[in-house]
Amino acid sequence: MLGIDPGLTRCGMGVVDGDVGRPLTMVDVNVLRTSASEPVPIRLVTIEKGVDAWIEEFQPDAVAIERVFARSDVSTVMGTAQASGIAMVCAARRGIPVALHTPSEVKAAVSGSGRADKAQVTAMVTRILRLSAPPKPADAADALALAITHIWRGGAQSRIEAALLKAGKR
Amino acid sequence: MLGIDPGLTRCGMGVVDGDVGRPLTMVDVNVLRTSASEPVPIRLVTIEKGVDAWIEEFQPDAVAIERVFARSDVSTVMGTAQASGIAMVCAARRGIPVALHTPSEVKAAVSGSGRADKAQVTAMVTRILRLSAPPKPADAADALALAITHIWRGGAQSRIEAALLKAGKR
Numbered sequence: 394m395l396g397i398d399p400g401l402t403r404c405g406m407g408v409v410d411g412d413v414g415r416p417l418t419m420v421d422v423n424v425l426r427t428s429a430s431e432p433v434p435i436r437l438v439t440i441e442k443g444v445d446a447w448i449e450e451f452q453p454d455a456v457a458i459e460r461v462f463a464r465s466d467v468s469t470v471m472g473t474a475q476a477s478g479i480a481m482v483c484a485a486r487r488g489i490p491v492a493l494h495t496p497s498e499v500k501a502a503v504s505g506s507g508r509a510d511k512a513q514v515t516a517m518v519t520r521i522l523r524l525s526a527p528p529k530p531a532d533a534a535d536a537l538a539l540a541i542t543h544i545w546r547g548g549a550q551s552r553i554e555a556a557l558l559k560a561g562k563r
Numbered sequence: 564m565l566g567i568d569p570g571l572t573r574c575g576m577g578v579v580d581g582d583v584g585r586p587l588t589m590v591d592v593n594v595l596r597t598s599a600s601e602p603v604p605i606r607l608v609t610i611e612k613g614v615d616a617w618i619e620e621f622q623p624d625a626v627a628i629e630r631v632f633a634r635s636d637v638s639t640v641m642g643t644a645q646a647s648g649i650a651m652v653c654a655a656r657r658g659i660p661v662a663l664h665t666p667s668e669v670k671a672a673v674s675g676s677g678r679a680d681k682a683q684v685t686a687m688v689t690r691i692l693r694l695s696a697p698p699k700p701a702d703a704a705d706a707l708a709l710a711i712t713h714i715w716r717g718g719a720q721s722r723i724e725a726a727l728l729k730a731g732k733r
Binding site for chain 1: 602603604605607608611631632633634637638640641644645646647648649651652654655656661663
């Protein structure tokens with residue numbers, strides 16, 4: 394599972410292996426950085442290349458991307474939206490499923506509270522993945538948290554689907 | 564010159580040939596459409612393919628894209644930002660220069676007023692390109708207006724740069 398915390402200046406990417414009910418393992422984590430002194434189109438191409446390279450290398454079953462809201466921080470929201478669009482296209486044009494999770498879904502999944510702060514999310518990611526040190530910066534931890542969320546929610550979703558199928562509701 | 568009015572549901576593309584001080588000619592115009600019933604990643608891939616195909620076909624010297632603001636219509640702004648990011652990447656990864664123009668710059672360039680309405684912009688595009696009928700829908704006219712704006716402003720910008728160079732200010 395590849396989790397992506399999209400951003401124009403820092404784009405977190407985290408790969409987590411595992412399944413519901415089994416311990417999860419961090420495969421790799423990275424933060425793509427682009428410089429604000431470069432034109433936006435060039436920065437977006439850098440992000441495209443970085444995401445493409447990771448999809449090639451890790452061949453994820455799915456890509457989980459943070460859902461961006463129009464009401465987020467106005468100064469960065471456009472760049473974040475553009476970076477998330479690029480990440481979606483990188484996955485979708487290879488036929489890899491894309492899932493979007495809101496920040497509060499991610500916080501709730503890893504910490505039990507949709508209002509958890511960054512430190513709490515980082516602490517839980519470190520614990521869940523049994524890391525020897527907290528992943529840094531926060532974008533790296535967020536990307537791993539997205540991957541964890543998708544594995545856990547995906548599992549729950551699949552069980553609900555299976556139950557509905559069995560009950561003849563689908 | 565390829566002008567792109569980005570959007571997730573309708574993405575206008577207009578190709579205009581010409582230079583400052585010469586009559587401009589419309590080469591082609593099209594509106595890419597994607598269905599709201601499809602997942603966003605799939606819609607963005609459709610836009611990527613459409614923009615790529617036009618860049619391949621018309622080999623523009625530059626691509627002019629409408630600048631999207633975070634304070635625009637909240638319900639569509641994220642999709643518009645994502646579509647504009649895709650259009651930027653399509654051009655930038657081929658090394659084609661990308662220019663962003665605000666809606667008011669475009670209105671001012673084609674109509675003389677930054678507050679012109681859609682009907683006025685369409686009327687002026689029809690006149691400037693000597694078309695027998697107004698381009699429809701508005702996204703098509705907007706894309707052509709972007710291409711016209713970039714040709715005219717690009718020319719002015721080049722003349723200013725040249726004058727500054729001559730005056731030893733650069």
